[in-house]
Amino acid sequence: MKTVLVVAAALIDNDGRVLIAQRPEGKSLAGQWEFPGGKVEEGETPEAALIRELEEELGITTKAACLAPFVFASHTYETFHLLMPLYLIRRWEGTARALEHTALKWVKPKDLRDYPMPPADAPLVAYLVDFL
Ligand SMILES: Nc1nc2c([nH]c(=O)n2[C@H]2C[C@H](O)[C@@H](COP(=O)(O)OP(=O)(O)OP(=O)(O)O)O2)c(=O)[nH]1
Numbered sequence: 366m367k368t369v370l371v372v373a374a375a376l377i378d379n380d381g382r383v384l385i386a387q388r389p390e391g392k393s394l395a396g397q398w399e400f401p402g403g404k405v406e407e408g409e410t411p412e413a414a415l416i417r418e419l420e421e422e423l424g425i426t427t428k429a430a431c432l433a434p435f436v437f438a439s440h441t442y443e444t445f446h447l448l449m450p451l452y453l454i455r456r457w458e459g460t461a462r463a464l465e466h467t468a469l470k471w472v473k474p475k476d477l478r479d480y481p482m483p484p485a486d487a488p489l490v491a492y493l494v495d496f497l
């Protein structure tokens with residue numbers, strides 16, 4: 366089975382809320398709420414991939430020095446194994462907009478459990494609740 370490397374971000378605002386984004390119709394896991402991010406492309410570092418994905422998906426600009434490695438998900442789906450590092454980000458430029466998602470939401474960590482998220486994400490939420 367193929368291991369797919371996906372990078373994701375927990376953007377944290379000044380009130381300690383985390384940004385989640387709803388996956389659009391037509392994609393796998395449609396309607397579920399995820400951390401913004403995406404697949405690392407060939408020859409790309411995880412950090413460069415995340416900076417690119419945040420620009421594409423949210424229209425925001427950040428830099429490698431603002432990405433703090435936090436925890437990772439390692440989860441077997443039916444057709445691939447997902448390896449997904451989650452970075453914490455507190456500094457970026459611009460206002461996040463849903464350029465590729467159905468909706469965005471800023472959520473207190475303890476309220477993240479009210480939103481259906483992909484199976485790989487449940488353990489990550491527990492770490493955010495404890496740490497933030
Ligand atoms: N971004 C993100 N992906 C997640 C999360 N949890 C989770 O299981 N995934 C899975 C869903 C997908 O199988 C994969 C990421 O795929 P994606 O569709 O976001 O990839 P991408 O942004 O590069 O988009 P695409 O060009 O492949 O359409 O990781 C999460 O919290 N954030």
Ligand SMILES: [Mg+2]
Nearest residue numbers: 401402403404
């Ligand atoms: Mg994505």
